[in-house]
Amino acid sequence: MRISIHFREPNHMTSTTLDQKDISDASADALIMVDGVPLKQKLAETTKKQRSRALLLTVPLVLFLVISFVIPIGQMLFRSVHNPAGSNVLPNFAIAIQDWDGKGYPSEAMFELFVKDMQNARKKREIGKTVGNLATRMNYTIPGTRSLFTSTSRKLSKVTEGPYKEALFKIDKKWENKVIWRNLKRVSRDYTIAFYLAALDHKFDDDGDIIAADKLYQIYVSNFFKTLKLSAIITFLCLLIAFPVSYLLSILPLRTSNLLMILVLLPFWTSLLVRTTAWIAILQTQGILNNILVSIGLVSDDGRIQMIYNQTGTIIAMVHILLPFMILPLFSVMKTIPPSYMRAARSMGATPFTAYRRVYFPLTLPGIAAGTLLVFILAIGYYITPALVGGEDGLLISNLIAYHIKSSLNWSLGAALGTILLVTVLVLYWVYNKLVGIDKLSFG
Amino acid sequence: MKLTKLLASTLVGVSLLAGATVANAGEITVVSWGGAYTKSQVEAYHKPWMAATGNVIKSEDYNGGVAEIKAQVEAGNVSWDIVDVELSDAIRACDEGLLETIDASTLPAGADGTSAQDDFIEGTLHDCAVASIVWSTIFAYDKEKFPDAGPTTMADFFNVAKFPGKRGLRKGAKVNLEFALIADGVLAKDVYEVLATPEGVDRAFKKLDTIKGDVVWWEAGAQPPQLLADGEVSMTTAYNGRIFNAVAGEGKAFEIVWDGQVWDLDLWVIPKGTKNKELAMEFLKFSTATEQLAAQASYISYGPARKSSSSLVGKYHNKDIDMGPEMPTNPDNLKNAVQNNFNFWADNADQLNERFNAWLAG
Numbered sequence: 129m130r131i132s133i134h135f136r137e138p139n140h141m142t143s144t145t146l147d148q149k150d151i152s153d154a155s156a157d158a159l160i161m162v163d164g165v166p167l168k169q170k171l172a173e174t175t176k177k178q179r180s181r182a183l184l185l186t187v188p189l190v191l192f193l194v195i196s197f198v199i200p201i202g203q204m205l206f207r208s209v210h211n212p213a214g215s216n217v218l219p220n221f222a223i224a225i226q227d228w229d230g231k232g233y234p235s236e237a238m239f240e241l242f243v244k245d246m247q248n249a250r251k252k253r254e255i256g257k258t259v260g261n262l263a264t265r266m267n268y269t270i271p272g273t274r275s276l277f278t279s280t281s282r283k284l285s286k287v288t289e290g291p292y293k294e295a296l297f298k299i300d301k302k303w304e305n306k307v308i309w310r311n312l313k314r315v316s317r318d319y320t321i322a323f324y325l326a327a328l329d330h331k332f333d334d335d336g337d338i339i340a341a342d343k344l345y346q347i348y349v350s351n352f353f354k355t356l357k358l359s360a361i362i363t364f365l366c367l368l369i370a371f372p373v374s375y376l377l378s379i380l381p382l383r384t385s386n387l388l389m390i391l392v393l394l395p396f397w398t399s400l401l402v403r404t405t406a407w408i409a410i411l412q413t414q415g416i417l418n419n420i421l422v423s424i425g426l427v428s429d430d431g432r433i434q435m436i437y438n439q440t441g442t443i444i445a446m447v448h449i450l451l452p453f454m455i456l457p458l459f460s461v462m463k464t465i466p467p468s469y470m471r472a473a474r475s476m477g478a479t480p481f482t483a484y485r486r487v488y489f490p491l492t493l494p495g496i497a498a499g500t501l502l503v504f505i506l507a508i509g510y511y512i513t514p515a516l517v518g519g520e521d522g523l524l525i526s527n528l529i530a531y532h533i534k535s536s537l538n539w540s541l542g543a544a545l546g547t548i549l550l551v552t553v554l555v556l557y558w559v560y561n562k563l564v565g566i567d568k569l570s571f572g
Numbered sequence: 573m574k575l576t577k578l579l580a581s582t583l584v585g586v587s588l589l590a591g592a593t594v595a596n597a598g599e600i601t602v603v604s605w606g607g608a609y610t611k612s613q614v615e616a617y618h619k620p621w622m623a624a625t626g627n628v629i630k631s632e633d634y635n636g637g638v639a640e641i642k643a644q645v646e647a648g649n650v651s652w653d654i655v656d657v658e659l660s661d662a663i664r665a666c667d668e669g670l671l672e673t674i675d676a677s678t679l680p681a682g683a684d685g686t687s688a689q690d691d692f693i694e695g696t697l698h699d700c701a702v703a704s705i706v707w708s709t710i711f712a713y714d715k716e717k718f719p720d721a722g723p724t725t726m727a728d729f730f731n732v733a734k735f736p737g738k739r740g741l742r743k744g745a746k747v748n749l750e751f752a753l754i755a756d757g758v759l760a761k762d763v764y765e766v767l768a769t770p771e772g773v774d775r776a777f778k779k780l781d782t783i784k785g786d787v788v789w790w791e792a793g794a795q796p797p798q799l800l801a802d803g804e805v806s807m808t809t810a811y812n813g814r815i816f817n818a819v820a821g822e823g824k825a826f827e828i829v830w831d832g833q834v835w836d837l838d839l840w841v842i843p844k845g846t847k848n849k850e851l852a853m854e855f856l857k858f859s860t861a862t863e864q865l866a867a868q869a870s871y872i873s874y875g876p877a878r879k880s881s882s883s884l885v886g887k888y889h890n891k892d893i894d895m896g897p898e899m900p901t902n903p904d905n906l907k908n909a910v911q912n913n914f915n916f917w918a919d920n921a922d923q924l925n926e927r928f929n930a931w932l933a934g
């Protein structure tokens with residue numbers, strides 16, 4: 129109460145005084161427009177109108193961002209925890225089963241709801257609400273239960289009266305397994321962390337405790353680390369190659385540097401697929417490079433080197449594709465460093481190396497920072513190139529996400545992996561900001 | 573004002589025109605697996621149908637799976653009118669309500685008068701799907717690589733010491749695990765029984781381990797004949813029709829080994845909610861009639877799903893090659909054969925593919 133008065137009072141005071149001043153000003157100077165409105169007010173109105181009109185220009189961009197960026201990411205976050213199969217397919221049972229304590233079997237009333245809901249779902253056959261959807265979901269939790277659900281649902285049409293528990297057990301003995309009912313209770317909740325657990329190589333055991341997944345099925349955590357490692361290597365190699373090139377570009381006379389720049393930009397403008405396929409033609413075992421090596425006798429015909437469809441292939445192709453993203457910011461920063469600085473350092477007795485290390489190199493840091501950030505973040509989510517040349521061990525996390533979206537259809541797991549990737553990038557960005565400072569970046 | 577009027581009248585005119593064309597002839601999008609297989613369908617189904625009805629078919633290729641169907645149906649924006657899918661995918665998509673149901677009794681009777689339900693081979697008619705062909709995954713080798721004595725059994729495929737060279741395998745658990753068990757001495761009829769046990773799965777992966785370092789993985793059906801032709805592999809698993817067409821059509825020196833073949837069905841399905849359901853259904857009935865199924869078997873060596881078509885299957889369309897012995901269903905080829913168990917894969921595909929992916933990366 130006191131606080132609100134405290135804040136409101138001075139505001140109110142100032143606005144009143146201003147108004148009074150305005151009016152007195154206007155009447156004193158008689159700056160009134162033809163239509164009788166004071167000039168100041170008119171001006172304020174016009175600028176406001178202009179400002180809102182200018183704002184209107186950004187509407188398409190904002191709309192575009194919301195539709196193509198905010199909404200999909202929101203959907204992804206939602207899908208990674210949303211667990212609708214249970215309550216969609218078995219709406220009444222899903223609520224009732226939550227009262228069960230997990231000991232013994234659910235009550236006969238729950239069995240009845242289960243049977244009725246299953247029959248209903250089969251009859252209605254609505255998209256996303258079929259027994260098949262629940263069967264798919266349960267099959268993630270207990271592999272091998274899909275056909276139990278679908279075949280039971282076919283046979284349930286004959287069951288018209290209780291006892292429903294016995295009827296189910298008669299249809300298939302597997303229903304006697306209490307583990308199924310305990311998992312069904314968990315699957316019937318609307319939200320779950322099960323997909324995040326799966327994305328981190330963990331799972332719920334039959335008692336609902338979180339445990340590590342079987343070693344034979346662990347793949348995601350190691351792949352996240354591999355993705356980070358490969359991205360770091362690619363970024364470092366890009367920097368190693370781009371630094372001298374950018375330096376050369378920045379000191380050469382304009383005509384030569386323009387030509388060199390075109391050589392950098394030409395591949396940049398070429399289709400990604402064309403460049404990746406070109407690398408396949410060059411690097412494959414029957415490819416150009418191996419043929420040259422064989423013809424000059426460096427390797428034997430049987431000992432052709434495997435340079436593609438593995439990590440090496442991924443690294444080579446991605447370094448080439450991402451190189452311009454390192455060269456361009458570096459070049460634009462180096463271009464602005466006056467050569468006189470180096471000359472000044474030399475005239476004061478610095479050796480060329482010292483002058484370079486103490487004067488030139490620190491001035492290029494904003495470019496290095498921008499280039500590495502750009503390349504690293506692009507590399508961590510790269511998809512097409514590793515998919516084409518990565519073989520088996522060169523696949524990145526984005527390829528596993530694509531697998532779950534395109535092949536296994538476990539979109540929730542794909543969304544969970546995507547969210548983890550997004551969070552990883554944000555955390556890295558935050559660390560980077562702390563270490564380097566984002567305001568120090570220069571993209572040119 | 574004037575411009576708006578002009579625009580409006582143009583729009584009306586264009587939409588009227590478009591409406592007129594739609595009334596005359598429809599257009600449907602037919603989706604299949606591309607390459608030699610789609611070509612056989614174009615020759616045997618699409619062209620005759622377009623000639624007979626005046627409708628237009630837009631043919632699209634894909635690599636199998638129900639991801640696109642699921643995405644289109646769930647978004648309520650279905651652009652694929654009829655799709656050629658594998659049996660396990662047809663069953664799964666049907667269970668999840670992604671497909672229109674198809675009443676088998678509306679299908680035309682066979683040329684000899686038997687009703688459709690009796691004419692189609694057992695297990696080829698389903699709630700949402702009608703089979704067109706029986707196809708098979710076999711392995712094939714390049715005869716030039718093994719001039720003296722080529723491999724003859726599945727065990728030979730896994731024997732890199734006796735038959736050196738790289739191997740091509742489809743990337744995925746399905747079929748590879750069956751092949752591995754057969755190579756390890758399991759009888760074709762017992763494969764799924766063994767594979768249903770954890771020990772059986774371990775055994776299959778252990779067998780795959782023995783050639784892991786020598787494998788080139790493929791994904792699209794057109795790749796394996798290409799891998800053989802390029803010399804990237806000395807033998808590869810493949811769809812039998814693709815190898816046959818490389819031999820019959822392009823004169824390649826490839827040889828198919830039928831031992832341990834895993835045969836499966838390809839079926840037509842209609843995604844739920846397509847605007848051209850009637851036309852798609854019309855095309856489905858046309859293409860699965862006795863003559864059409866027999867005709868398609870003269871372009872590629874896949875067996876027709878109707879019994880009445882079998883007697884009509886003759887020679888390859890432009891060469892003197894009898895198609896009968898090239899079919900997966902030929903008794904000689906079925907001696908040690910497995911029918912793909914869609915129920916097993918519906919239950920276990922998630923888990924086994926996950927393990928397969930981990931195995932591949934490790």
